[in-house]
Amino acid sequence: MNEVTVFIMGKGYRVPAGLTIMKAMEYAGYRLTRGCGCRGGYCGACATVYRLKGDYRLYADLACQTPVQDGMYIAQLPFTPAERPPYALQDLAPEGQTLLALFPELARCVACNTCTKACPQKLEVMDAVQAALRGDIRQVAELTFDCVSCGLCTMRCPAEISHHHVWQLARRLNGAYLTPRAKHVQERVQEIAARKFAVELDAFMSMDRDVLVAAYKAREIEA
Amino acid sequence: MKRLAYFPGCAMKDQARPDEAGTLHALALLGYEIAEIPRWNCCGTVYSLAQDDLMRHVGPVRNLLRVQGMGEKRVLALCAMCYGTLARSARFVQEPERLARINAFLDTEEDFRGGIGVVHLLTLLRDEVGYEKLPSHVKQSLNGLKVATYYGCMLLRPREFAVDDPDRPEVMERVLEALGAVPVPFPERTECCGAYLTVGRKDIVEERVGRILRSARGGGADLVVTTCPLCQFNLTERRPPEAPPLPVLYLGQVLGWAFGADEPTIAALLVGQPTPGEPVSSGGAR
Numbered sequence: 001m002n003e004v005t006v007f008i009m010g011k012g013y014r015v016p017a018g019l020t021i022m023k024a025m026e027y028a029g030y031r032l033t034r035g036c037g038c039r040g041g042y043c044g045a046c047a048t049v050y051r052l053k054g055d056y057r058l059y060a061d062l063a064c065q066t067p068v069q070d071g072m073y074i075a076q077l078p079f080t081p082a083e084r085p086p087y088a089l090q091d092l093a094p095e096g097q098t099l100l101a102l103f104p105e106l107a108r109c110v111a112c113n114t115c116t117k118a119c120p121q122k123l124e125v126m127d128a129v130q131a132a133l134r135g136d137i138r139q140v141a142e143l144t145f146d147c148v149s150c151g152l153c154t155m156r157c158p159a160e161i162s163h164h165h166v167w168q169l170a171r172r173l174n175g176a177y178l179t180p181r182a183k184h185v186q187e188r189v190q191e192i193a194a195r196k197f198a199v200e201l202d203a204f205m206s207m208d209r210d211v212l213v214a215a216y217k218a219r220e221i222e223a
Numbered sequence: 224m225k226r227l228a229y230f231p232g233c234a235m236k237d238q239a240r241p242d243e244a245g246t247l248h249a250l251a252l253l254g255y256e257i258a259e260i261p262r263w264n265c266c267g268t269v270y271s272l273a274q275d276d277l278m279r280h281v282g283p284v285r286n287l288l289r290v291q292g293m294g295e296k297r298v299l300a301l302c303a304m305c306y307g308t309l310a311r312s313a314r315f316v317q318e319p320e321r322l323a324r325i326n327a328f329l330d331t332e333e334d335f336r337g338g339i340g341v342v343h344l345l346t347l348l349r350d351e352v353g354y355e356k357l358p359s360h361v362k363q364s365l366n367g368l369k370v371a372t373y374y375g376c377m378l379l380r381p382r383e384f385a386v387d388d389p390d391r392p393e394v395m396e397r398v399l400e401a402l403g404a405v406p407v408p409f410p411e412r413t414e415c416c417g418a419y420l421t422v423g424r425k426d427i428v429e430e431r432v433g434r435i436l437r438s439a440r441g442g443g444a445d446l447v448v449t450t451c452p453l454c455q456f457n458l459t460e461r462r463p464p465e466a467p468p469l470p471v472l473y474l475g476q477v478l479g480w481a482f483g484a485d486e487p488t489i490a491a492l493l494v495g496q497p498t499p500g501e502p503v504s505s506g507g508a509r
């Protein structure tokens with residue numbers, strides 16, 4: 001078997017080449033109760049940092065998405081302490097200063113770009129911080145659409161910004177105030193309120209559980 | 224058309240939009256093709272006074288690097304603060320050892336080679352366009368409007384980056400004269416407005432702003448003109464109750480209006496002035 005040596009939290013293990021970091025850790029005997037979720041690159045739970053022999057860079061990636069390499073030094077970061085001030089979306093306006101007022105530390109960004117280098121999603125993280133600084137909420141929302149809240153940028157930032165919480169607020173403001181309402185959804189909601197589908201819905205509501213489950217399983221799924 | 228790389232800075236895209244709009248309108252008429260720097264970041268605002276604070280220069284240098292990437296040799300800033308920060312960093316990296324360290328840090332970018340000049344709108348108008356060219360573009364003269372030219376600190380200090388003689392500047396007066404305005408005597412025009420103390424010590428800012436506005440009014444001004452969004456904020460939002468209620472506009476707004484753009488404040492101020500539209504011969508009340 002083709003094997004490589006990796007160092008997990010400083011201890012060396014021989015593991016099969018081609019495994020992801022996450023599988024290599026399990027192969028080495030770790031039982032993951034934190035720092036592991038979807039295993040598909042979506043949940044952001046498996047933030048991991050590593051170094052390679054002879055390379056000064058500190059790499060950051062998702063353990064479930066990254067194959068092991070020989071001589072990797074690995075540590076997981078199952079949780080990122082990050083500050084999220086309380087807010088009520090309905091009391092906020094989608095204006096220039098809103099993000100900065102809640103996250104004043106945005107102004108500490110020195111444009112080092114370390115966050116961008118850390119992002120496993122290859123987002124332009126620094127550009128998003130800069131957009132937040134100048135109050136361009138829509139731009140922040142668009143640049144961070146694929147953020148998985150892994151927190152790696154936040155752990156690396158010398159300005160101690162809690163990036164993913166800023167992104168979340170920007171996307172909420174964008175969704176609530178800046179994005180045009182989908183007309184067909186509103187129409188459908190009105191139709192439902194006007195009981196256009198009353199017969200069908202009432203039939204489901206009065207179904208026996210077993211019948212309902214069977215109907216659910218037999219439903220047509222769009223390809 | 225002359226291509227000119229342009230660094231807007233955060234304020235131009237938010238609170239200071241009218242400044243940008245007026246300036247870009249005017250620069251187009253003066254034959255400039257304005258090319259906004261791609262993916263610019265904050266200039267760094269308050270530059271560090273520490274001698275060895277290399278990190279604070281990374282942001283400004285990254286912007287200069289983008290200018291280099293555009294194949295341009297210089298960059299225009301409108302905000303007094305952005306101008307100061309960029310100009311300072313451009314000079315900071317003139318020392319090879321510092322440049323090498325910054326380049327080593329910016330390991331995902333091409334190397335910065337230095338040699339990018341930073342110009343401010345005022346120096347551009349003075350040194351490249353020339354005051355004498357301005358009147359021929361004036362569509363509506365300021366018609367003798369009495370203006371107080373507020374420089375504040377950032378345009379003139381520190382001395383190495385001053386756009387003009389720090390003690391007796393005249394560039395803003397000369398530009399406004401060319402547009403038909405009459406600059407008034409304004410002893411406090413280079414005094415600091417209090418800048419960032421506006422966050423923690425409003426009282427100090429209010430005291431200064433009151434003094435600055437009284438000085439402007441004392442000279443007979445109807446309007447205060449500035450190039451800094453923070454000065455503009457302080458002069459309007461931090462004025463003590465007894466201060467004269469003078470309007471405060473950006474240079475770009477005034478320039479844009481003179482070159483035919485819409486600007487309600489100036490239009491309102493000029494109501495009742497003699498023969499609007501007639502260019503007025505310049506001649507200082509300075």
Ligand code: SF4
Pocket residue numbers: 118119120121122123125146147148149150151152153154163164
């Ligand atoms: S932006 Fe930050 S939190 Fe979001 S995916 Fe990238 S590194 Fe993770």
Ligand code: SF4
Pocket residue numbers: 108109110111112113114115116125126129156157158159160161
């Ligand atoms: S890591 Fe922090 S300081 Fe550096 S560019 Fe990103 S947000 Fe700015």
Ligand code: FES
Pocket residue numbers: 035036037038039040041042043044045046062063064065148
């Ligand atoms: S476990 Fe969900 S992204 Fe890796």
